[in-house]
Amino acid sequence: MPNARLGWRISERQFVWGAVSRAIRNPSRIERDFSIPGLVDPGHMGSEKLIAYELGYRGRITDAASVTVTTYFHDYDDIRTNELDLSWPRPVLVGNTMEGETWGVEAWGEVQVADWWRLSLGGSILEKEFRLKPGSRDISRFEAMGADPGYWGKIRSRMDLTDRLSLDMALRVYDDLPRLAASGYVGASGYAEASLRLAWRVTDQIELAVSGQDLLHARHAEASETRRSEIPRSAFVTLRWTP
Numbered sequence: 001m002p003n004a005r006l007g008w009r010i011s012e013r014q015f016v017w018g019a020v021s022r023a024i025r026n027p028s029r030i031e032r033d034f035s036i037p038g039l040v041d042p043g044h045m046g047s048e049k050l051i052a053y054e055l056g057y058r059g060r061i062t063d064a065a066s067v068t069v070t071t072y073f074h075d076y077d078d079i080r081t082n083e084l085d086l087s088w089p090r091p092v093l094v095g096n097t098m099e100g101e102t103w104g105v106e107a108w109g110e111v112q113v114a115d116w117w118r119l120s121l122g123g124s125i126l127e128k129e130f131r132l133k134p135g136s137r138d139i140s141r142f143e144a145m146g147a148d149p150g151y152w153g154k155i156r157s158r159m160d161l162t163d164r165l166s167l168d169m170a171l172r173v174y175d176d177l178p179r180l181a182a183s184g185y186v187g188a189s190g191y192a193e194a195s196l197r198l199a200w201r202v203t204d205q206i207e208l209a210v211s212g213q214d215l216l217h218a219r220h221a222e223a224s225e226t227r228r229s230e231i232p233r234s235a236f237v238t239l240r241w242t243p
Contacts, residue, residue, distance in 0.1 A: 014059040021052045031080065031094050041090040048096065049077045067109040074102045079130070079145070081138035097138060100130030100145065116160040123153035141181035147224035149175035149190070164201040170194065177224045188221040188228075207240045 003021035010016060025048040035042040056070040078096035085093055108122035130145040132138055152174045159167045171194045179187030197211035212235045214220065219230040 013061075015057070017056050017058075019052070019054045021054075023050045023052065024048065025050075027080075027094075034094070035090070036092075037090075039090055039092055041085075041088050041093045044083075045080060045094040046078060046096050048079050051075045064112040065109065067107065069105065069107045071105045072103060076100050076102070076130075080140075081132070081136060081144065082140040084137040084139050092139070095136075095138075097133045097136035098130055098142070098144060099133060100128065102126060102128045118158045119155070121153070121155040123151065125151045143180060143182035143185070147177050147180055147185055147187070149177055151175045166199050166201075168195075168197040168199075170196075174222075180224065184226050185224045186226050187224050191220045191222075192216060193220065205242050207238075207242075209236075209238045209240070211236050211238070 001022040001024060003019060005017065005019040007015060007017040027045040027047070031045050033042050034040060051074075053073045053075075054070060055072075056068070058066075058068045060066045077099045079098035079100065081095050081097045083093050083095040083097060084091060104124060104126040106122070106124040108120070110118065110120045112118050126148055127150070128145060128148070130142060152172065154170065154172045156170045157168070161167055171192065173192045174190055176190040177188040179185060193214045193216050195211070195213045196215065197209060199207055199209035201207050212233070214231055214233050217233065219232040221228055221230050
């Protein structure tokens with residue numbers, strides 16, 4: 001789809017850019033052809049449309065620190081809905097009667113704290129506003145707008161404790177997943193989780209490591225659907241040989 005991009009190198013260390021892009025999503029074969037005799041009438045869904053506006057900055061603040069920031073505004077039209085239309089012999093059809101906007105900011109940065117220690121951190125904030133067009137009889141109740149966290153943040157640390165011993169740590173934080181009115185989307189509570197990996201390079205070819213993932217809770221949910229599997233706390237010991 002058409003897009004326009006403009007960049008400005010302010011200096012050797014700083015760059016600003018902007019973009020306007022258009023995209024469409026054509027119906028899948030199921031969305032286009034799915035039918036149930038006497039209930040679902042096929043062949044009514046058209047393409048979903050998006051116009052995306054983006055503005056970004058990338059810079060090296062110091063010799064040891066860099067940052068990237070992107071803001072965006074996304075304008076959606078003709079989003080999928082499941083329409084109740086009693087004028088048809090089969091009263092349900094897949095249509096395009098939802099529209100809306102999302103906007104937010106994403107940022108990421110890295111800092112070389114010392115020769116042996118690097119930190120990276122980032123996050124995102126997302127806002128949404130969707131609505132049905134006049135005359136819509138959508139029965140999916142905004143299911144197509146998705147279930148996304150309002151924010152997330154991550155921080156990672158890598159330390160070379162010695163020439164052969166390294167320690168990696170990570171912490172991530174996620175907002176609640178919303179409960180949708182559509183059947184089967186029950187939401188999920190926000191969570192914070194941590195991971196740890198200690199590796200010892202025994203020789204240039206052999207590495208022994210112990211690691212743990214999702215260490216702060218026995219288990220947690222990361223999806224909104226009722227059929228989800230919760231993620232358990234886990235630990236591993238690995239031996240890697242490189243010829």
